[in-house]
Amino acid sequence: MKKKQGTDALMKYAFMASALVSLLIVVMIGVFTFKEALPAFRDIGPKALLTGTVWRPGQGEFGILAMIAGSGLVTLGAVILGVPLALGCAIFLSEIAPPAVRTFVRPSIELLAGIPSVVYGLFGMVVLVPFVRSLGVPGNTGFGLLSASMVLAVMILPTIASVSEYAIRSVPQSFREASLAVGATRWETLKRVVLPSARSGILSAIVLGLGRALGETIAMIMVIGNSVIIPAALNDNPLTIFLSRARTLTGNVAVEINYATGLHENALFATGVILFLLIMVMNSTARVLIGRKKWERRR
Amino acid sequence: MRIASIATALTLVLSSAAVLAVEINVAGSTTIQPLAELFAESFESLHDGVTIIVQGGGSSVGVRSAADGTADVGMASREIKDSEFSENPGIVVHTIARDGIAIITCPGSGVGDLTAEQVSQIFAGEITNWSEVGGGNSPITVVAREEGSGTRAAFEEMVMGEALICLDAILQPSNGAVRTTVSTTPGSIAFISFGYLDASVSPIDINGAAPTPANAANGSYPIVRPLNMITMGVPSGMVAEWIEFILSPEGQAIVTEEGYLPVE
Numbered sequence: 067m068k069k070k071q072g073t074d075a076l077m078k079y080a081f082m083a084s085a086l087v088s089l090l091i092v093v094m095i096g097v098f099t100f101k102e103a104l105p106a107f108r109d110i111g112p113k114a115l116l117t118g119t120v121w122r123p124g125q126g127e128f129g130i131l132a133m134i135a136g137s138g139l140v141t142l143g144a145v146i147l148g149v150p151l152a153l154g155c156a157i158f159l160s161e162i163a164p165p166a167v168r169t170f171v172r173p174s175i176e177l178l179a180g181i182p183s184v185v186y187g188l189f190g191m192v193v194l195v196p197f198v199r200s201l202g203v204p205g206n207t208g209f210g211l212l213s214a215s216m217v218l219a220v221m222i223l224p225t226i227a228s229v230s231e232y233a234i235r236s237v238p239q240s241f242r243e244a245s246l247a248v249g250a251t252r253w254e255t256l257k258r259v260v261l262p263s264a265r266s267g268i269l270s271a272i273v274l275g276l277g278r279a280l281g282e283t284i285a286m287i288m289v290i291g292n293s294v295i296i297p298a299a300l301n302d303n304p305l306t307i308f309l310s311r312a313r314t315l316t317g318n319v320a321v322e323i324n325y326a327t328g329l330h331e332n333a334l335f336a337t338g339v340i341l342f343l344l345i346m347v348m349n350s351t352a353r354v355l356i357g358r359k360k361w362e363r364r365r
Numbered sequence: 366m367r368i369a370s371i372a373t374a375l376t377l378v379l380s381s382a383a384v385l386a387v388e389i390n391v392a393g394s395t396t397i398q399p400l401a402e403l404f405a406e407s408f409e410s411l412h413d414g415v416t417i418i419v420q421g422g423g424s425s426v427g428v429r430s431a432a433d434g435t436a437d438v439g440m441a442s443r444e445i446k447d448s449e450f451s452e453n454p455g456i457v458v459h460t461i462a463r464d465g466i467a468i469i470t471c472p473g474s475g476v477g478d479l480t481a482e483q484v485s486q487i488f489a490g491e492i493t494n495w496s497e498v499g500g501g502n503s504p505i506t507v508v509a510r511e512e513g514s515g516t517r518a519a520f521e522e523m524v525m526g527e528a529l530i531c532l533d534a535i536l537q538p539s540n541g542a543v544r545t546t547v548s549t550t551p552g553s554i555a556f557i558s559f560g561y562l563d564a565s566v567s568p569i570d571i572n573g574a575a576p577t578p579a580n581a582a583n584g585s586y587p588i589v590r591p592l593n594m595i596t597m598g599v600p601s602g603m604v605a606e607w608i609e610f611i612l613s614p615e616g617q618a619i620v621t622e623e624g625y626l627p628v629e
Contacts, residue, residue: 124512311533
């Protein structure tokens with residue numbers, strides 16, 4: 067009896083230690099990145115860094131607004147293309163698919179998550195880029211936001227689909243039965259009862275996908291063109307903005323860190339800090355959002 | 366049996382270590398890196414107990430690490446800048462080979478010859494259509510290396526002068542990725558090391574000279590950069606012997622074999 071309690075205490079501390087180590091790692095990475103970025107904020111200034119549109123390290127110009135715009139737009143594109151697809155998958159798997167189909171389709175979708183991102187990049191480079199180029203429009207080379215968003219949409223699909231499927235399946239069966247019993251169709255039940263009940267889970271699935279999209283690096287470098295320009299429409303049609311080339315925050319760091327020295331290196335760390343902050347802000351917003359929804363429902 | 370062989374191996378290692386345990390650290394340009402690995406291999410097979418460790422990092426890192434002693438030998442695939450000489454007094458530069466930078470286009474651009482001036486204007490974004498340089502009416506897509514690459518620095522110094530490469534250029538982080546991009550993007554133009562030329566892209570003659578090692582050697586092809594090894598002060602001991610080996614006929618044979626230009 068006593069021995070068992072000893073094991074309990076031991077395991078308690080072991081688990082606590084694991085949690086502390088994870089926390090410590092986050093803090094250490096944060097502190098290190100901020101420390102390395104500090105000279106950039108001091109010598110370039112936060113305003114020039116955040117609102118500068120020209121990035122020419124050789125000429126001492128370090129504006130990362132173009133990269134913030136690039137990351138933002140490519141993530142937006144991935145959400146527009148990927149979220150409906152992923153939610154469709156999740157609804158099909160949880161509400162419609164017969165068990166036999168589900169056991170076949172679900173692992174296939176999960177397999178998507180296991181494909182290394184460099185393989186997605188390669189696929190994008192040799193298949194999607196030529197396809198996007200074939201859309202025509204002068205100035206469109208295929209490399210750009212659309213190709214990158216398409217790659218990202220597929221990359222975030224498994225995350226969003228599996229987490230939302232779980233959320234939808236967690237809605238008690240009695241909710242569906244009650245809805246059907248009062249004469250609602252299956253679609254009405256899904257739209258009015260099941261999806262609203264699973265809303266917070268679906269929302270967190272989308273946020274998880276967003277985080278993955280913002281952090282993706284190598285596949286983006288291979289298809290987005292890496293030009294340091296603020297994406298702009300190629301002609302009168304505003305949608306052609308997605309044919310524009312761009313560079314992501316992650317790509318900026320990965321492409322240049324090998325060679326960077328001095329202030330250039332600090333500016334790349336500052337790019338990392340911005341990315342860090344963006345993801346932190348996003349996660350906190352999501353937390354607040356999810357928390358509020360839960361609270362409203364309980365009331 | 367096994368113990369005996371381990372013991373023999375240990376004795377061998379220890380005895381050679383006792384005689385000559387020399388380690389040479391080399392760091393810098395990723396262009397020179399594969400060449401340096403070949404020099405290291407052949408040199409190690411000639412000298413027992415010598416280990417040469419070759420690392421990348423880029424040309425700027427090569428200069429810096431030789432100067433601050435992080436590496437015994439630095440590698441830089443471009444001319445050493447005046448600022449680097451003044452910041453790191455005492456560095457000695459050994460040009461071990463030369464490398465041409467070829468201008469390539471996607472097959473089918475219809476242009477096979479440009480002047481260095483035209484190339485500069487194209488990369489600066491002043492000339493944006495192939496029709497302005499004698500080709501068909503199609504827009505030019507500029508493909509370049511990322512800021513900080515030695516190939517880019519050498520190209521900027523020799524071709525661009527004061528002009529800057531346009532910001533909307535597609536940037537790819539290696540010679541190989543640049544070549545793949547150009548071979549699949551109609552109307553594109555880029556610069557790559559001679560060592561990476563192949564049939565998937567069309568090389569452009571500059572001022573009438575084709576990008577071949579022969580033209581680079583006789584001076585008619587203008588875009589040629591030095592591949593440099595850098596040491597802090599005049600090298601001595603095994604480092605000196607290694608650099609001597611690289612400059613010997615045997616070392617220069619490796620240079621030629623790999624598609625670069627030997628030095629006199």
